[in-house]
Amino acid sequence: MSDDVPLRRAAPQGFLPIHTNAFDRVFVSVVCFVAIHLFWMRFLEQDISLYVATVLSVILGAIIIARG
């Protein structure tokens, strides 16, 4: 009977130093998205457009969701 029970695969461990599920990783991505934009507006927007921050945030978010 026990042979029929499907084995559960261990959740892959990402680079974030905490145990995460998909919601946690989306949450961290949103937090990073906002933080990067606020930081950019305060310190970098005079020289570099805010769209660069958006692109960087989206890339970082995708990495966190995929591999965090």
Place this chain on the structure above:
Amino acid sequence: MRPQSVGWLFMAPTLVILFVFGVLPFVYVLVISFFDWNSFAADPTMRFSGVQNYRDLVFDTGYLMSLWNTLKFGVFAVASEIVLGYFLAQLFMRNFPLKSFFRTIHTLPLMIAPVAVGATWRLMTVPGLGPIPYYLDKWFGYDYLISRYAGQAFFTTVVMDVWHWTPLVTLTLLAALSSMPKEPFEQAQIDGANKLQTFWYVTLPLLKPAILAAVFIRLMDAMRTVDEVWMLTGGGPAAATRYVGLYIWRVVFPKTDYGYGSAMSLITLYLTIVMCWLLYAGLVARRDLRKPE
């Protein structure tokens, strides 16, 4: 009807209430934060301004200063409440005469409205009328004047918050202490652990969920404190006790700048959530990154 459908049916009222009173206002504030809107101005129309409110916010020294003051207030108040609350909870775990009476007296501040607490503390700290400046001057020669000295005003707001909310922490920790199993303590005793070791390796880990719950609740409350401080100091002297709730209130109500006020509210909410999450991640969800040997 399928059991799953029955479950959703029972959940429906809660979900509807949550959506109407939780999600919808949040979305509304989020939308307004991208607009320039002052409904009492000569031109009351809403104008889309993109992230301009957020751009203004990161350069607003008044807002940033109020955030810093709120953070200091939160750290001092919550840390004091947790330490005091723990000792009081341990005290109420022991038996002594009139224990129930003192426990009831101790929880009385919780029943008082924050506005009344602020007004009471205001009366107690008014020079020439209140007992606090009178006795501090009489016994220690200490010049206590919260309308002039920023440091005194700040610490008075912290003490007021501690006085008001420590009973909540005490009750939370008392409940946790009462429900602790005896076995780990007996095992620690058999192993020869002293009191400090028992506290550090047994009591504290068992109390961690209750402490975290108390910290989260009090930290969120401290980040949005308005009424008590408004009654006590009015945000002064200068802007020493103008915590972020007071600052937002000034922008939203007297100035009726709804767009900017919404942006500030959202960023304050964001910082509160991030702080609580960092605490949670650091203390509960942390993963040991060391590789097994």
